[in-house]
Amino acid sequence: MQRQAYNQPPAHSPPLHHPVPQHVSTVPQLRSPPPPQPPSQPQSGYGYAGQQGVPAQGGGGYGSTMQPPFGNFMNDPAAQMGLQFGRSAMDAGQHYMEQNLGRYVSVSALKHYFNVSNSYVVSKLSIVLFPWWHKPWSRQQRLSNNGQDGYYLPPREDVNSPDMYIPMMAIVTYILLSTLLAGLRGAFHPELLGYTATLALVVLALELAIIKLGTFLLNITSSSQLLDLIAYSGYKFVGVIISLLLSELLAHLGIGGSWVSWVVFLYVFSANAFFLLRSLRYVLLPDQGQGGVGGSAAGYTVARSQRNKRTQFLFVYSYVVQFGFMLWLSRV
Amino acid sequence: MVLFGFGGLIYVSVLLINAVAILSEDRFLARIGWTSAAAEPGFGGQRDDASVKARLVQFISSVRTLMRIPLMFINTILIVYLIILG
Numbered sequence: 001m002q003r004q005a006y007n008q009p010p011a012h013s014p015p016l017h018h019p020v021p022q023h024v025s026t027v028p029q030l031r032s033p034p035p036p037q038p039p040s041q042p043q044s045g046y047g048y049a050g051q052q053g054v055p056a057q058g059g060g061g062y063g064s065t066m067q068p069p070f071g072n073f074m075n076d077p078a079a080q081m082g083l084q085f086g087r088s089a090m091d092a093g094q095h096y097m098e099q100n101l102g103r104y105v106s107v108s109a110l111k112h113y114f115n116v117s118n119s120y121v122v123s124k125l126s127i128v129l130f131p132w133w134h135k136p137w138s139r140q141q142r143l144s145n146n147g148q149d150g151y152y153l154p155p156r157e158d159v160n161s162p163d164m165y166i167p168m169m170a171i172v173t174y175i176l177l178s179t180l181l182a183g184l185r186g187a188f189h190p191e192l193l194g195y196t197a198t199l200a201l202v203v204l205a206l207e208l209a210i211i212k213l214g215t216f217l218l219n220i221t222s223s224s225q226l227l228d229l230i231a232y233s234g235y236k237f238v239g240v241i242i243s244l245l246l247s248e249l250l251a252h253l254g255i256g257g258s259w260v261s262w263v264v265f266l267y268v269f270s271a272n273a274f275f276l277l278r279s280l281r282y283v284l285l286p287d288q289g290q291g292g293v294g295g296s297a298a299g300y301t302v303a304r305s306q307r308n309k310r311t312q313f314l315f316v317y318s319y320v321v322q323f324g325f326m327l328w329l330s331r332v
Numbered sequence: 333m334v335l336f337g338f339g340g341l342i343y344v345s346v347l348l349i350n351a352v353a354i355l356s357e358d359r360f361l362a363r364i365g366w367t368s369a370a371a372e373p374g375f376g377g378q379r380d381d382a383s384v385k386a387r388l389v390q391f392i393s394s395v396r397t398l399m400r401i402p403l404m405f406i407n408t409i410l411i412v413y414l415i416i417l418g
Contacts, residue, residue: 198338198341202341213391216387216391217384217387217388217391218384218387219387309384
């Protein structure tokens with residue numbers, strides 16, 4: 001009940017006496033519409049209700065200790081000061097994070113890769129697992145409004161655009177799945193999670209190094225981003241997951257011997273190789289496309305032997321290298 | 333343990349980079365013809381800069397130039413680490 005130290009509630013205070021719920025604060029800058037307040041409320045009360053950046057503990061802690069009407073909380077100077085301090089601390093922390101994180105990782109570029117929709121995920125997974133059903137493989141570009149040359153459409157609008165959502169989910173699922181399978185075999189120890197994570201990261205890094213080395217040695221000037229290549233490397237984890245799952249399931253059901261898991265693995269490997277062949281064609285052989293996005297200059301002719309070498313590199317990378325890596329990943 | 337499996341990887345990669353860095357340029361590479369001066373000027377004074385071998389030679393020489401000094405530090409750290417931890 002109310003303590004006598006507080007002022008009397010204003011005559012026309014709102015009938016609700018609990019504080020405004022703070023649980024919708026997913027976007028810190030979002031301002032919720034102010035709760036219905038009588039005009040005699042002090043200004044700071046309005047500011048408190050409109051501010052969504054205050055952590056929820058402040059509101060929750062207040063709500064659990066006392067039950068005064070909403071307006072009386074603002075008259076307590078200690079709580080007000082605590083509020084101000086919390087707000088400024090949050091702002092400072094956010095500012096610091098934005099400053100420092102933006103220097104190493106370009107967040108807006110990452111956001112482009114996570115701009116996916118459900119239908120995109122489903123169709124992309126079906127492309128990775130059954131790539132011969134898919135017809136047009138080129139990424140779509142769109143000229144931006146302010147006249148600079150075009151940029152690629154986000155994954156939400158273009159199925160051929162690589163994203164980072166599927167690879168990230170696939171890597172995490174692979175780590176958990178392989179640890180789970182090891183546990184089912186009775187060979188689990190907690191460092192296995194770390195080992196598998198390291199293994200996945202090493203495979204990614206090695207693939208990236210091979211592609212970068214290949215583009216340097218073969219003198220390929222392509223404007224593909226680093227995250228694109230990471231995304232393309234991550235799609236093979238989908239295949240590895242499917243292969244592990246199916247071989248484990250079929251082994252439990254008792255169908256066939258070890259050749260079943262080999263068949264599944266070979267199918268998944270060939271699907272992934274075909275997918276990479278088609279997708280990386282636009283990265284590694286940029287002159288065969290319709291003119292890349294600012295990549296190949298006009299009239300850039302490549303010698304025939306160079307083209308052959310690049311095609312050979314693409315083939316070797318898609319098939320031999322991927323075979324090695326997928327085999328390595330599948331040895332659980 | 334062992335740095336989550338990174339330990340072996342770091343070890344092997346440092347050994348490989350060391351191997352590239354200590355190749356003697358005038359005694360070994362010149363014999364095979366893998367130095368940058370070995371590519372004699374072609375048909376019109378145009379050096380063959382874009383073939384795979386030329387770029388490989390460039391790559392090796394750049395790795396050597398870049399990694400000489402950091403390798404000293406990395407090797408020292410690794411030696412101390414191995415002496416202390418066996």
